[in-house]
Amino acid sequence: MSSKDNDWNHTEDEVRQWFNAVDTDRSGELSVEELRQALKNADNSSFSYQTISLMIRMINTRNTDTLNLNEFHAMMIYINRWKKMFNLFDIDGNNSIDKEELKEALYRLKLQISDHIIQLLLKKYSRNLDGETINFDQFINICISLNSITEAFRYQDRNKQGILYLSYEEFLIQILNLI
Numbered sequence: 440m441s442s443k444d445n446d447w448n449h450t451e452d453e454v455r456q457w458f459n460a461v462d463t464d465r466s467g468e469l470s471v472e473e474l475r476q477a478l479k480n481a482d483n484s485s486f487s488y489q490t491i492s493l494m495i496r497m498i499n500t501r502n503t504d505t506l507n508l509n510e511f512h513a514m515m516i517y518i519n520r521w522k523k524m525f526n527l528f529d530i531d532g533n534n535s536i537d538k539e540e541l542k543e544a545l546y547r548l549k550l551q552i553s554d555h556i557i558q559l560l561l562k563k564y565s566r567n568l569d570g571e572t573i574n575f576d577q578f579i580n581i582c583i584s585l586n587s588i589t590e591a592f593r594y595q596d597r598n599k600q601g602i603l604y605l606s607y608e609e610f611l612i613q614i615l616n617l618i
Contacts, residue, residue, distance in 0.1 A: 449515075454508070454511070454512045454515070455508060457511075457515075458508050458511050458512075460477075461473050461474065461476070461477040461511075463476070466505075467507065467508075468503070468505035468506065468507055469505055469506045469507075469511055470504070470505055471488055471491050471492055471495065471504060474486070474491045474495075474506070475488065475491055478491065478518075478576070480534070480574045480575050480576055481534035481574070481575065482534065482574065484566070484574070486576035486579075487566070487576055487577070487580065489580060490576040490577065490579050490580040490583075492504070493579075493580060493583045493584065494514055494517070494518075494579065494583065495510075495514075497517075497583055498510045498513050498514050498517070518579070521575075521578065521579050521582060522575065524544065524578075524582075525575050525578050527544075528540045528541070528543055528544040528547075534574065534575070535572035535573060535574050536572060536573050536574075536578055537561075537571060537572050538554075538557055538558065538561060538571070541557055541560065541561065541573070541578075541581075542554070542557050544578075545557070545585070548582070548585075550585060550589065552585075558570075560573075560581055561573060564577040564580055564581055565577070591613050591616065595609070595613065
């Protein structure tokens with residue numbers, strides 16, 4: 440991927456050096472645990488297993504639970520984009536997103552989410568258990584999860600009316616494909 444395709448301008452050598460530093464077992468593949476040791480939030484907490492697994496599933500097309508060098512590079516580009524978005528919506532600069540900031544972020548992402556759903560998202564994803572704020576990796580988790588859910592919904596919403604009629608089995612298939 441050329442630098443004009445993204446705004447994350449690092450040389451292939453830099454990416455390879457970072458990859459090799461993270462690849463502690465020298466397998467040529469990065470595991471969830473290796474990525475977890477490398478990816479940190481502003482408070483120095485590690486990214487959650489769930490967030491890393493979601494990123495791997497989003498990027499890896501080889502049906503493995505690891506990333507190779509090219510996939511790692513793609514992941515770092517995504518992380519950079521999400522970080523810029525996170526910083527844009529973290530209005531008070533406290534390295535967390537609250538209800539109003541999340542609402543604005545999702546609105547700008549063209550997702551019309553009710554206050555009730557936003558509160559549920561905060562409760563589900565808040566790491567400090569206050570249900571009031573999320574940190575960076577949980578922001579990524581929400582973005583990936585909502586994108587997957589929205590795509591699955593749009594696929595089933597054949598009449599584009601925002602309403603689904605699903606059998607229980609169709610519903611289970613959709614849910615199981617998402618988790």
